[in-house]
Amino acid sequence: MAICRPLSLSPPTSAWTALLEASTELLALLDPQGAIAWVNPAMARAVGCDETVLGQTLAQVLGLDAHDPAQARALAEALLARQPLQLSRVSWCDAQGADRTAELILKPLQDDEKLADAGWLCTMRDTTELTRSQAETVRVTERLARAQEFGRLGLYERELPMGKGHWDANMFRLWNFDPAQGAPDFKAFVARIHPDDRPGMDYRDSARVPGKYAKRYRITSPSGQWRHVHAQWEVKAGPDGVPNIIVGAMVDDTEVYELAESFNTTSAQLKLAVELGNIAIWRHDLRNNRIYYNDKAFEVLGILPRPEGLAIEEVRALIHPDDVPRVVATAAESLNTDRPVDMEARYRRADGSYRYVLTRRVVRRNADGEPTEFMGVALDVTEQVAETRRAQELARRLEVAASAAGLGIWSREPGRERGEWNAQMFHMIGRSPALGVPRRTEWLNEVVHPDDRERMRTAHAELRATEDITVEHEYRIVRPDGEVRWLVSRARHEKREGGSVQFGIAIDVTERQEKLVAQRESQAKSEFLARMSHELRTPLNAVLGFAQLLGLDPALAGSATLAKVRHIVSAGEHLLSLINDVLDLSSLESGEVRLDPRPVPLGGVLQEALALVEPAAREAGVSIEVDETDVVVLADRIRTRQVVINLLSNAIKYNSSRGQVHVGVRDGGDAVVLTVSDTGRGMTRQQMAHLFEPFNRLGVEREGIEGAGVGLSVVKALVERMGGSVRVESTPGVGSRFQVHLPRHVGPVGPDDAEPAPVQTVPPPTEAMRPPRRQRAGRVLYIEDNPVNALLVEEMVRQHAGLQIESVASGLGGVARAQELKPDLILLDMQLPDVDGYEVLSRLREQPSTAGIRCVALSANAMPEDIARATAAGFSDYWTKPINLKTFLAALDRLLPG
Structure with missing residues (x-):
């Protein structure tokens, strides 16, 4: 639209014209009825007018009738009453369609003001930039408040010496004090701190010397738990140089500490970020090629702060030569993307030492899309690099810190079906960002696990009904591939002017849930086994104990009653053996049995086992032949003996009358092969297919042979836990041969390993009972x-x-x-x-x-x-x-x- 020339019903004098046309303010002369008579060039450019505005009202030219009827009425009423008018903010669109604002002053003119025929002077001061700055300030303030809230950051002041304090709302919420009572005194403040962390003279001493200080400690929460706080404060002095005030900030680090306990490496890195405290912030102005740092960044570099910044050449001179190409490449990469880019490099300090610095940068662009500056943060990770030497892995993990931590961030305005997600939320639920954020109904009906949907609806209703209260809950989601994951959600509903918004984070805690479930199951099984063992052994103690005492009663010698007592003892011992086998099998299956593999001379173990089964062999009329051997296996001595005893017991029980058992040992390369052969009934192919199944007696349970069908299951489990294997060969009517392969030990055997464990042999039963022991001291x-x-x-x-x-x-x-x-x-x-x-x-x-x-x-x-x-x-x-x-x-x- 063309710039209009000055218009006038009766043009002002030439001197006034020159003066008004040269003014940078937006000026217009109106006739007594309020129609435009003349505008200066500044007004013409601002409103984009031409000759067609002649005779129009100011409200029509500015479009007030359409978008601000109240201001249009105010103009009309002022003209009618011939009263001055001031509007603090008038808005309109210029010729290019951009929004503009100005302060408008309408003043009636008198005859002596030498502006003939003009009834009004309209002056407009352009406030567009001021309005934009104010709007930006409001947005920044809201973001700061949001960051302060989500970051659990509280600000405070305290007059010295330890006098009146001033806290913001987050401080009262963090420390659980009533804001209506005002900031607590120093004594009440310290009482909430963990006794081991309470500041003593170090805190009071800091109040005497101006400077910056920091401390970490724990504070009590309403639930009685302790929260971790990182406090930073600065002691400032008055004009007389005497400290008169403390200003500080406190950050609630509790969530990070909890994450550090729940997650392994990634959580440790998040904890490290908190422990580092201050974050270095920098800005690279691409127009003048200078880099500006905050105080923390200068501290990392070991140089004094320079408000004018550093030239890019100065900064690159501080970078280790080997890292300069990577820094330059990272800067170039950042120009081609709007995503954050991470990089690690070494920077030389003033004392000549190098510090490892991890930086994250993102490019900012102007309205035309041209890059204007880099904004970035930096962390000094020197100690971590020196300790772990895994700098590249650390850089990659921090590059996707939110993803590695299982942290998703979301927000949604109530009433809107779709909200906003960060990339990690999409990754967490396995959804492509190209599909967009799912609608609320889609989220509940397709993503949330069916068993948790009703609970999630209740949680959403609770969130909508709350204000400034964090709502936390756990639930499951089902990913598109069918995988079920556990999430923890923390969300808040925050009311704003003109509406409200919901913010939240989601953390993947699947591994923690699975670990807790496994721990609970393992603990429950261990407790059950221990309780079962105790409850079964206690009554058996009375049964077997008194039966043994009756067996030693001389009055029962040779009687039928003694034979019955022996049946009680035999049945009790059989039940005890069954209990031991069942407990052994259960412990092996749950991994509760702890083995002690060490060099074990196999010959000694065989002799120990033979001594224990010989009475049963004599009673069954079975002879046992054991080969001599000096081989040494790498196994648990007690469990190896248990394996041999179980195999020999089976070979005796299922042997024929006057049968034979042979125990042989041979070299199997890296393994030692122990063979137990019998001349018993043997097994069919079908029976062998179920040989190691617990409680499967393979049909012999109907023949009156004692046993529970657990012994061979225990043998197989023990041998495999010791790194070996069990093989079986059997022929019906001929016999069976069990081969146990155990790892061979190569090398010397210590005296402790060579010493055989003492074995209590059981003498054959006789009619002669042990006489009572005479009284002795003790x-x-x-x-x-x-x-x-x-x-x-x-x-x-x-x-x-x-x-x-x-x-x-x-x-x-x-x-x-x-x-x-x-x-x-x-x-x-x-x-x-x-x-x-x-x-x-x-x-x-x-x-x-x-x-x-x-x-x-x-x-x-x-x-x-x-x-x-x-x-x-x-x-x-x-x-x-x-x-x-x-x-x-x-x-x-x-x-x-x-």
Whole structure:
């Protein structure tokens, strides 16, 4: 639109014309009725007018009738009343369609003002840039408040010395103080800090010296948990040089600490970012090629702050020569993308040392799309690089920090079906960004797991109903490929002028959930096994114990009753063997069994096993031949013996009358092959297919042969856990051959490995019963709350060990009685009604009069970890229930030889 020439019903004088036309303000003369009579060039350019405006009103030219009727009415009323008018903000669109604003002053003219026939002077001061700056300031302020809120940043001041304080809203929320009461005094403030972290003289001393300070500590939360806070403050002095005020900021680091516990490497890096504290910020002005830094950046470089910035040549001179090409390439890459670009380089400090600095930059462009500057942040990662030497991996992970941390960010305005996501949200749910953010209904019906949809609807309703309150919940999503992932969401509903908005973050915690589930399952199984073992062994202790005592009663010698007692003992031992096998199998399947692989001379293990199965072989009429061998395997000694015993027991049970068992050993290269062959019934191909299935007796359960079908399952699991394998060959009517392959040990064998474990051999049954032991010196104190167990052990000790014994039914009572009695041996149950066996042992060791008494744990808790824990606690031995009378008495003879 062409610039109009000055218009006038009666042109002003030439002097006034020259003056008004030269003015940079927007001027117009109106006739008494308010129609435009003349405008200066500045007004013509601003509103884009031509000769057609002659006779139009100012409201028509500015378009006020359409977009601001209230201002149009104000103009008309002022003209009618012939009163001056001032409008602080008038807006219109110029010839190019750009929005413009101005301050408008309408003034009636008098006759002596030498502007003939003109009734009004309109002056407009262009405020377009000021308006834009104010709008930008509002946006920046909102972003700062949002960043402050999501970053949990609180600001404060305190007058010195430790006087009145001034807090912002986030400080009150962070510290859980009532804003209505004002900022708390220093004493109340310190009381909320963890005792180990409370600032002492260091904090007060800082108030005496101007400068910047920082400290990390924990504060109590309303729930009683501790939150991590990073405090930074500056002590400022007055004109007299005396410190008079502290200003500071506090950042709530709790979430980062929690993430650090939940995630491995990535969480540690996020924690590192928090620990670094201040972030260096820099700006590269591409127009003058100078780089401007904040104080933290100058601190990293080790040079004094320079407000005028540094020339690009100066900065590149500080970069390590080997890193300059990468820096230049990164800058070029950034010019071709609007995405952040990360880079790591070494910078030389003033003292000549180099610091590793990780920078992230993004390019800013003008309205024409031309790059004007780089904005960036930098972190000093020197210590981390020096410690880990994984700088490239660190740079790559920080390049996609949000993705690596499983952190998605979203926002949505209520009422809108679609919101805004960052890239990590798309990656988290496996959705292409090209598909856009899913609608709310699509999110609930297609992304959220069906079992969690109703809960998510409730969470959304709760979020809409809250204000400035963080809502947190966990839920599952189903990715397009069918994978189910667990997410934690933290969201807030924030009301704004003219509307509201919802913000939130989402974190992928699938691994944490799976780990927790696995831990709970493992713990539950361990607790079940321990409880099952204890509950089954406790009644068996009474059954087997009293049956063994009856078997030693001289009055029953040779009677039919004695044979029945032996049946009770046999049945009880069979049940105990079944319990042990089931527990072993369950522990192996859950990974609870801990093996101790070491060099084991196989010959010694075979002899130990042979001694234990010989009574059963004699009774069955089966002969056993064992080859001599000096080979050494790498295995767990006790578990290897258990494997051999199980194989020999099966070879005896399923052998023929006057059958034979042969145990051979041969070299298998890297492995040693142990072979157990029998001349028994053998197995069919169909039976062998189910040989190692737990509780599968392969049909022999109907033949009256004792067993539970668990032994071979335990054998296979133990051998494989020791790095070996089991193979079987069998022919019906001929026999079976089991081959166990175990890793060979090459090298010397230590004396501890070569020493065979003592084996309690069981003599063949005879009609002659062991006579009662005569009385001998020795006092035993038994701490046991179960009266049946106490009665059983008292009978065994008095009648067959010849020792004095006294029982006490509580842990604390036992400690007191031990101090009075000073026995030679204390037998101690591990589960007592007041304190456990470990507490009893600890109290006994604390008293000089009882510290040297030998204590033996006697418990139905027979899990390996129970035995290991008791041994580590200082018990002299650990005897399990049910009690084997012969082993029990032999152990007493060994501890109290008389």
